[in-house]
Every structure is written in C-alpha cells, then in structure tokens.
Amino acid sequence: MLPADLFRAPGRPGGVKGVVTSSRRTTLGGLLTLVLFGASGGCDSARGGAPIEDGRLQGRIAITGSSTVAPLVGEIARRFEEEYPAVRIDVQTGGTSRGIADVRREIAEIGMVSRVLRPEEADLLNHAIAVDGIAFIVHSKNPVPALTHEEIVGIFTGETRRWSEVGGGDREITVVNKADGRATLELFLSHFELRGEEVRPSVIIGDNQQGIRTVATSPDAVAYVSIGTASFESSRGTAIRLLPVDGVDPTLEALRDGTYPLTRPLNLVSRADSNLLVEAFLAYAASAEVHDLVEAQYFVPPVE
Amino acid sequence: MSRQWSEHLLLWTLRGLAMVAGCIILLIGAFLAVESVPALREVGLGRFFSDTSWHPSGGVEAGSFNFAPMAAGTLAVTSGAVLLATPLGIGSALFCHFYAPRGLGVAFRRLVELLAGIPSVVYGIWGLVVLIPLIRQWQPPGQSLLAGILVLTIMILPTVALLTESSLRAVPRSYLQGAAALGLSRWATVWGVVLPAARSGIVTAVLLATGRAIGETMAVLMVMGNIVQVPTSVFDPVRALTANIALEMGYAMDAHRSALFVSGLMLLAMVVVLVAMSVWASERSRYA
Numbered sequence: 311m312l313p314a315d316l317f318r319a320p321g322r323p324g325g326v327k328g329v330v331t332s333s334r335r336t337t338l339g340g341l342l343t344l345v346l347f348g349a350s351g352g353c354d355s356a357r358g359g360a361p362i363e364d365g366r367l368q369g370r371i372a373i374t375g376s377s378t379v380a381p382l383v384g385e386i387a388r389r390f391e392e393e394y395p396a397v398r399i400d401v402q403t404g405g406t407s408r409g410i411a412d413v414r415r416e417i418a419e420i421g422m423v424s425r426v427l428r429p430e431e432a433d434l435l436n437h438a439i440a441v442d443g444i445a446f447i448v449h450s451k452n453p454v455p456a457l458t459h460e461e462i463v464g465i466f467t468g469e470t471r472r473w474s475e476v477g478g479g480d481r482e483i484t485v486v487n488k489a490d491g492r493a494t495l496e497l498f499l500s501h502f503e504l505r506g507e508e509v510r511p512s513v514i515i516g517d518n519q520q521g522i523r524t525v526a527t528s529p530d531a532v533a534y535v536s537i538g539t540a541s542f543e544s545s546r547g548t549a550i551r552l553l554p555v556d557g558v559d560p561t562l563e564a565l566r567d568g569t570y571p572l573t574r575p576l577n578l579v580s581r582a583d584s585n586l587l588v589e590a591f592l593a594y595a596a597s598a599e600v601h602d603l604v605e606a607q608y609f610v611p612p613v614e
Numbered sequence: 615m616s617r618q619w620s621e622h623l624l625l626w627t628l629r630g631l632a633m634v635a636g637c638i639i640l641l642i643g644a645f646l647a648v649e650s651v652p653a654l655r656e657v658g659l660g661r662f663f664s665d666t667s668w669h670p671s672g673g674v675e676a677g678s679f680n681f682a683p684m685a686a687g688t689l690a691v692t693s694g695a696v697l698l699a700t701p702l703g704i705g706s707a708l709f710c711h712f713y714a715p716r717g718l719g720v721a722f723r724r725l726v727e728l729l730a731g732i733p734s735v736v737y738g739i740w741g742l743v744v745l746i747p748l749i750r751q752w753q754p755p756g757q758s759l760l761a762g763i764l765v766l767t768i769m770i771l772p773t774v775a776l777l778t779e780s781s782l783r784a785v786p787r788s789y790l791q792g793a794a795a796l797g798l799s800r801w802a803t804v805w806g807v808v809l810p811a812a813r814s815g816i817v818t819a820v821l822l823a824t825g826r827a828i829g830e831t832m833a834v835l836m837v838m839g840n841i842v843q844v845p846t847s848v849f850d851p852v853r854a855l856t857a858n859i860a861l862e863m864g865y866a867m868d869a870h871r872s873a874l875f876v877s878g879l880m881l882l883a884m885v886v887v888l889v890a891m892s893v894w895a896s897e898r899s900r901y902a
Contacts, residue, residue, distance in 0.1 A: 404864035411867050484755035489840070490671045491865035506669055512755040512851055514840040516861050527742055530754060 368396035369587045375409020375422030376493055377517045378442060378536045379576045383422055385603045386439075386595050397587065403517075406493040410434065413579055419588045423577040424493040424536075434579040437592045439600075440609035443537040443573040444497055445552040445560040447522065447544075449529040454478035456554040457532075459571075463502050465532060468510030473530065486524055486533035487511030494518070497574050498534055525550050537565065541608035565610045576609065646879045653679075653872035662876065668842045670862075670870040679873050683844045685880065687852035690759055690845055691834060692827040695766035700820050702767070703774025710775075711782045712804055723779070730772035738836035741765040746837060753849040757839030760848040765833045770823035777822065781815020782808060814896040821892035825885050831856040855881055 373383055380403045387399035404412075409421030413434060427436050446457060454477050457465070464470035465483055474480040487509050488495040499506060513531070515521045518539040525531045526549045537552070537560045544550050552560045556571055564570035578595055580588055594600065601611045656674045665680035672678070706726065710719045741761055750756030785808050793803040809816070831854075839851025840861060853861075855877045866874055 407865050407867060482754045484757075489861045489865070490669060491862065491870075507667065511841060512839060513757045514853070514861070516835075520836075523742065524757075527747065528750060528756060530750075 366396060367394045367587055367590055369585075370398045370400065371420060371588055371591055372400050372402070372412075372418040373409075373420040373422060373578075374402045374404055374412045374418040376406045376424035376576070377403040378424040378494070378539065379422035379439075379578075382440060382538075382576070382604060382607045382609060383578070383595065385607070386600050387591075389600065389603065390591055390594055397591075399591070405491060407491055410579065413581060416581070419580060419584060420592065421579045423579050425497055425574050425577075427577065427579065431579075433582075435582060435584075437578045437580070437596050438575045438612040439578055439595045440538075440576040440604045440607075441565055441573055441612055442576050442609050443560055443565050443570050444494055444501075444534050445537040445540045445572075446532060446534050446555060447525050447540050447550045447552055448532050449525055450549040450551045451529050452478060452551065454553070456557065459502070459556055462555070463504065466502070466509050466511075467504065481530045484513060484528055484531040485509075485511045486513045486515055486521055486531050488521070488534075489514050489516050492516075493574070494534065494536065497572065501572055522548060522550055537570075538608040545608075562605070562608060562610055575612065643882060646875055646882060649875035650872060650879050653869055653876050656869060657873065662873070668858075670866070670873050674869045677869065679869075681855065681858070681873070681877050681880075683842050684853050684855045684858050684877070686844045687759070687838070688828060688854045688856070688881075688884075690852065691762040691766060691838070691854055692824060694759070694763035694848070695770055695827045696820065696824050698763065698767040699771045699774050699823060703771050703819070703823070704778050704816060706771075706775045707778035707782060708804060711779055712800060712808075723776075726772045726775050729768070730776065734769065734830060734833045735836075737765050737769055738833040741833060741837035749849070755839065755851065757837060757851045758849045759838065759845045759852050761837040762834045762852070762854070763848065765837050766827050766830060769830060769833065770827050773823040773826055774819050777819030778812070778816050781812040781819065784815065785811045814898075817895040818892045821888050821895070825888050828881060828884055828888070829856060831860050835860050 371387075373387070380401055384401045387401055391397055391399060402418075403422075406421075406423045406425060409418070409423055410431060412418035413421040421434070423436075424442065427434065446462065448454060452473070454473055457476060461470065461476045465476070466485055466487070468485070470476060471483060472480060473483055488498070490506065495506075498504075499509075513524060515524055515533070518535040521533045521535045522540060522543050525533050526543075532553075540550060540552055541560075541562075544552060554560070558564050558570050560570055565573060578592055580592060584592070596612070598611075604611050657679050661679050663680060663682045665678035667678045668680055668683070670677045670679050706722070710722050710726075714722060741764070745761050745764055746756035748756075749758060749761055789807050789811055790803065793807045798806065834854045835857040838854065838857065840853040840857055841851040842853050842858075843850065845852045859874050859878060862870070863874055
C-alpha cells in the first residue's frame, strides 16, 4: 500500500474543503522573483496549514533544483495531484546547487539533485528516484562511430581539433561545454579527471535543451547531456546521435546493468523536519508506482 | 463634486502614479547595490578586473572573478551593432520620408514596425538556425561575435529608423519650403537642412538603440557561444554581461551570486551614462 493512503479516510469521496490555490498562479510570481531577486526571494508557498484535513492530504510543496530531474518530477507531481486533489506541487528548475540551497534556506521543501550527495551535504535526507547517465551527442550526419575515454579527453582539452583524428570527416570540432555550476559539468569533470580550466570549449550552453539544440543545428559539434533528455529528443526525430563511450552504447539496458561508465543518481533531498505531506510525496516518488514515468523519460528506476 | 476638487484629485493621482514609476527605478537600483555589497566587500572591485579568469563558483578565495572580458564582449557587440544599424536606420528613414513613393513608404514603415515587435527569442532562434550555419561555412564554429552583431543590428534597426523618421517629420515645413525656394536639390535639402535640424532626435534615437543593444540578453545568449574571452576577431565566440547573468544566476550562490549583481550594477551604470549623454546631446543642440 502507498504510505499516503494511510491518511485517506475511507468512505469519504472527493470534495475536500481545504484551501486550494492553483499551482499555475505562482508561475508568474515565481518567475518575477527569479528575475528580480534570484534565489533569495522564493515563494514560501508550502508552509502553513496542517498537511491532513478531513483525513486527506492537502497543502503545497515547493520543489526546485536540477533541470534534468524536473521533467520527471513534474510528471510524478501531476499524478500525485490527481490522486490527492487538495495537494498542489510547484516544480521550478535552477540547477542542483540551487535545489540544495533552497532546501537549506527553507525556500523549498524538496530539492532535485542530479548527482551523488557530497559528504558536507549529509544534513539533508536523500531519496533516489532514478538513475541517469551522461551521453556524448553529435549531429546525426556526423560519421564518427564512437569515442574512447582518451579521445574525449583530447577533444575537450583542445588537443584533438579535427574530427579526422578520431575517425570522422576532415572538419574542425566544435566543443560544447556546460556553464559553471551544473551537475552534468561536475560529473563530466570528475569522471575524466579534468579541471574546469582545462576544458577548451568553443560554445558554452546552459541546460540540456540548449545543448541539444546547439548540436542539432551544427554538424561539427560534440556535447554531453543527460541520456534521458537526449534519448527522448532523438526518439522524436531531433537531428542528434548518441555516441558509445568506451564501446558501450548509452542505452537504458547499459544503465540498468551498470556497464555504462558515466552514470549518476537522480535524487530528491529534503530536510529532516519535513511534514507528513512531503514525506508522503517522497515515498510516492521513490515507489514502484512511478516506474513507468521514470522509463518514459528514458531514465532507469533506482536499484533497490 | 466641485470642479476644483476633481482637478485636485486628478493632479494628486497623477503625481502618485509618477512617483510610483520613479520609485520602482530607484528601488531596483538600490536593490542591485545592496545585493552587490558582499561581493564588493569580500572580493573587492579590483579583482573584477585583475583576476586571471572567470571561475566564480570556487568562492571568495579559490574562485576568480574577472569579468572584464565580458564587459569587453558587451562593448564589442553593442558598438558593432550600433555602427551597422545607424547608417541603415537613418538611411531607411530618409528613404521612407523623402524618396519612397507614398504607398511603398507606408508599407516599408509597417514592416519596420513589425520588426520592432518580434520577440528577441525569435531573433535568437533565427540566428541559431539561419545565421550561424552561414557563418560556420565561412569560419567555424559559427557562434560568434559576428552573429551577435548581426542579430542585434536587426533588433535595434527599427528603433533607429522609427525614431529618426519621427524626428524628420518634426522638421518645420517652413525649412523645406525655404530650401525649395532657394532651388536646392533634394539631396542638398536633406543633407544641408533636414539632417542638421533633426540632429538631436537622431542622436537620441541612436543612443536609445544603444541602450537596447546593451541590455539585450536572450538573442546574444543563443548566438554568441558564451565563451569568456576578449575577442580578437569577429569570428571568436564571446560572452556578454547580460548573457552571463542569464546563464549563471539560477546556479550561483554566495560570492558568485553577488558578483553577478555587481555586473548588473555595471550594466545599469552603462545605461545611465548613455541616458545622460542623450540628454546632454539634445540640450546642447537646442541652445546651439
């Protein structure tokens, strides 16, 4: 049984009298806050009011953090809201670091984190909801078959400048890197044992979508993005191709059996003093009931 | 309600509204300043220009905070766009007002007005899909200062053209009649009479367009490649201050975040200087 079902009174169908405010209404406010006040403002939507009224879950949850995790959490939140109509969940992106900072500052109840928690972040509770990997993508017309660890290091440090050196056409490589502070960049750097200054990019992008758009419009570009996002876009006909790394294809199977080298957990983090509503949502997001949503986003459910 | 009373009500309502508008500007300025204080105090203004690079996420000690290359990027893309848009804009305004057949002139003006209403993200997509592949064939990677300059030129062209046109229209009719009575050719009239008379309006148009170019974010973020470096050619990718704020604000914390506010303050200062220049330009020509 889903833990949240415990709070539902039997034989009292629908029609909760709790205060229900639309989650959409805060979007503009949230956007303005983001623009004008950065992370310091934020909305304190989720506090106030008991999480259970008439024996049913009600209230608001604010979730911020990684743009990789956000689409999945958005889907989970939608399903959760359908199940508990008096619950409203706001999902905002802004990156892993912001998710952690917002939870610590009590601006958000839950943070989305697309990497392993660091030792100094042990004050937060961690809930793994999926496993993702980082894929290297090129334009679909790029003939290069695969890249090895050394070739990737060479390309991103600027030692390899032309595709012909790694089995492609005689064209100059456009190296697409992520902006400072993104979890994808951190995983990339730590896996390849590089420092941020060593990478010699020709283009710097923000989120996964911008990376995919950049590669899809430039035949000589190489970028690294979330496998989930890349597979999703590639399945919808975007002109990108995911490259095997060290001979392993970035597929869901390779992620599942752990053979793909560049993986990371997608986590939700919360404070130790979370209320029942937040705990119910966290348990729901980690439960088998949302595994179909996880797979629909081309992620893999976490190993038990 | 007596007539006087209603006048009073209107007067104070309008005063109140004007004050709200003024206060918002002051509040934004004050907010930027307050948020900048931690970075200015802990990092110091000097390091924003003397550090080796821009890697601010390391924190006050380990990070480096040199945003001079981005200020250079902003200046380069803005001045390039203004240099291109000014002759184009003034030229199209002159064409529209003095040379075009009536129907064509009206149609042309409508087109320019339409250009002014296109959202900047659309210009960005256009740059990404059309302009960058063209530049790439010439000089890879395509995302470059040149792409930014061209997109910005098209974006600020309507500002220059429309404001110039309205100042051409404000040239007193008697000047034109005088020129005609002297038997001046059309070009001599434009060059010798109309342009000097409309000078302050044209200068204001160019300065306003410059302000828009400095502040433009989305389109430059999408087409310029965002590498933090001082450009040595127009084919180098560069990052503008505005693009930097948009790229990093969501992710920035502590000193990094505050450093972004410092760059915001710097942008505001640039625009203040521009506005002051435009006021000075129009005052000077009025008393000349």
